[in-house]
Amino acid sequence: MRRKVMAMVMAAMTMAAAMAVPAMADEESVTIGISQFAEHGSLDNCREGFLEGLKEAGYEEGKNLTIEYQNAQADTGNAATIADSFVNKKVDLICAIATPSAMSAYNSAMDADIPVIYTAVSDPAGAGLVNEDGTNVGNITGTSDKLPVTEQMALIRELMPDAKKIGILYTTSEANSVSTIQEYKDHAEEYGFEIVDTGINTIADVEMAAKDLASKVDCISNLTDNTVVSALQTVLAAANDAKIPVFGSEVEQVKNGCVAAVGIDYVALGKQTGEMAAKVLKGEATAAETPFEICEGGNVYVNTEAAGNIDFTISDDVLGEAAEIYETITVE
Template identity: 45%
Template sequence: MKKRFMAAVCGAMLMLSACGSGGSGSSETSGNGNSDSSKEPEKIVKVGIIQLVEHPSLDGAREGFIAALKDAGYEDGKNMKLDYQNAQGDMNNNMSIAQNLVSDQNDVILAIATASAQAVVNSTKDIPILFTAITDPVGAKLVESLENPGGNVTGTSDTHPDAIKNTINAIKKFIPDAKKVGIIYNSGEPNSVVNVENAKKVIAEVGLEAVETSVSTSSEVKQAAESLVGRADVFYIPKDNTVVSALESVITVANDKKIPMFVGEGDSVKRGAFASYGLDYHDLGYSTGKMAVEILKGKKPNEIPVGFPENLELVINKKAAELQGITLSEELLKDAKIVGE
């Protein structure tokens, strides 16, 4: 009898102990009684970035793209693995990087500049591809049309329809005695060829003459600028990645020889060119990043039309104006964004 009583007491104590243990561990279980450790881990998305060459405009587009992803909750090292590679202007590197990003099976690939976009597009029809800082996406055979890109590709173009026209008209406005416009570009860059052809049309329309010189590498840029001294009254540098990556070489010649220097984008004005009707490349990249977020959440690239910069602004570098022999008045500076003060 005594033995049965002791057994009952021990059993009751064990039951109380079990209840107490369950109560103290309740914070480690989810509402359905399962441990949090049983939850499926959050998927880490893989984002590859290929950039043709380093210069402030392309860098700004990349930084804007990453900022948009971060604002949407995607952070490198947390829930995103970011693989950024720069071809440094080498076309063999460019193709190798494109193929590597594809073989690594990234969830989405951003291509910055036309040649990089073409390399990736030619490497995969399966992985979603976004491009930015592209002059002519249709002409470069990246998309079927701007409204309906088709396939696995979409992105943003940096070509505002009025940018070149406004910049060439600014030459007439600020340098009324100018007759010849010296253009330096890389004829191997499809985007540059398009920009130069469009610029030459406007130059002829306003009664000026284009004087061209072409380069293949950034090391040739200064010599090309020097070859235009005495043959051109102003310099015009289009959105050419080879020349812009070595822009300081042209700026040096422009300042030494008092040749006004007009460019295709605002970042080059900040570096020492005189003027441009430009856009903010960080904003352009940010818009592309928002497209990437849509794709990562399930949207297909062919459902997203190609985007364009919404605004243009006249950017003037006052210090460059002084160094390049340009006289400015308050009327000429009206409505301009001033840098270099």
């Protein structure tokens, strides 16, 4: 009888312990839905940095963090569907990588008690994510990858003293691209340039548009336009045929074949975003009351193989100020 009682006590204690562990894990763990608009280096780096920033703040995947990751494959319809699914799953927070995903996440989570933290959004105001006074439109905040436009034009002028026309290919539905092109045009006269822009609707339009644009300009300056970046090799092929350089907007584009860029560090941008998200998850801040942040400044990156392929000369001065010099083209 005593053995039977002891067995029952031990069984009860084991059951209580088993029930206690999941309850504690559920209380401490969080689930984040990551919606990434397209698959390319800069956005991948953002996601990597975001997870690093969370880990440094105490949220580690597989321990107290569950990640639901979805990629929209540069389709705004997919981005909306992904955002809706995260809201339906009642995730604790949505991380939206790139402008279309951020806009979709905001629209989907507008009436839900789910904070949205975005990253790689060049113009939050132009995307309708902040009000005219700079305050957030709702329970949403994040980081901006606003491009150092004037620094980029200064670099192009230094390397191409006789150039007159800069070509820019962009997606007409991407608010970040539209506003960045306007900034190029606002400052073009200061550097003696004319901006020639060509709009596309889908990735299928890139090849023809790139060939046409390359025939009209002295160089191409590539933005962080998600559709165009997804087809960067097509743009580079058209430019190489025309023997004109393509200037990128961040390090991954230079690795992949652009001759040079003044660009930001997207891993660092992602870490900055992860730190913001951690504060919201811990209750130290709310997304609604946290101002969006801008990743300031940019580094010079150079690819000597890309320059050599079109017999383009990169001056010793620019090589001397470059944060990184890549001697080969790497396409992943």
